[in-house]
Amino acid sequence: MVADRGYFKGEEILACHNADITAYVPKPMTSGAKADGRFNNDAFIYDAANNHYVCPAGETLIWRFSSVEEGMKLHRYWSSKCQGCALKTQCTPSKQRRIRRWEHEAILEEMQVRLSNAPDMMRVRKRTVEHPFGTLKQWMGATHFLTRRLEGVSAEMSLNVLAYNMKRVMKILGTSSLMKALSA
Incomplete structure (x- = not known):
């Protein structure tokens, strides 16, 4: 951990x-x-x-x-x-x-x-954990939440993470491979 x-x-x-x-x-x-x-x-x-x-x-x-x-x-x-x-x-x-x-x-x-x-452990963590949050903040403009209660903030964060993950999958697999996988 x-x-x-x-x-x-x-x-x-x-x-x-x-x-x-x-x-x-x-x-x-x-x-x-x-x-x-x-x-x-x-x-x-x-x-x-x-x-x-x-x-x-x-x-x-x-x-x-x-x-x-x-x-x-x-x-x-x-x-x-x-x-x-x-x-x-x-x-x-x-x-x-x-x-x-x-x-x-x-x-x-x-x-x-x-x-x-094992000095690389922290570097690996920064690459795998910090990158998504930095991307969410910069690319999506998600510097703060637009909703106020836990339920709304949770939904908003889930949508941001879903969008981030979809973007990553499209980058790795390509749009056509993703569409084939979704329709199967």
């Missing part, structure tokens, strides 16, 4: 994993730290064997406690050595850098490795 980063949600990716569905969903780029020029969480290396993180300065962020937030079990890690660190300004404006790790984070990390190893 391939989706764009707007559909990234840990619980749903876990559900795909549990249902033996291989998901390819890139992680959103929403780190405030990275936007401010500081290290984001990707700069910290998780050591699963010892259950701790190693920061860019080589210090260890140890597990401190776990909590449940919105039904998700989160583990908290930090180091007491941040105050004297030469990289502190690149890391955090707070007393110490704290990292939250979801109990199923390893599944998300596996998916990111899969995406890194």
Whole structure:
């Protein structure tokens, strides 16, 4: 299953994993730290064997406690050595850098490795999914719906998709082959 980063949600990716569905969903780029020029969480290396993180300065962020937030079990890690660190300004404006790790984070990390190893997955998705919507918007002038309720919008979208599919079939098979197939 391939989706764009707007559909990234840990619980749903876990559900795909549990249902033996291989998901390819890139992680959103929403780190405030990275936007401010500081290290984001990707700069910290998780050591699963010892259950701790190693920061860019080589210090260890140890597990401190776990909590449940919105039904998700989160583990908290930090180091007491941040105050004297030469990289502190690149890391955090707070007393110490704290990292939250979801109990199923390893599944998300596996998916990111899969995406890194298969960069064409997102290109294929864009070719197969984005193209019809772009065509509908430009060729048919369907920038917004003319109807207001779900029933009308659904009918309008169905007609647009039908017209798009007919156009594709005519392009692939030709008009005469399509007419023969329809009359059979």
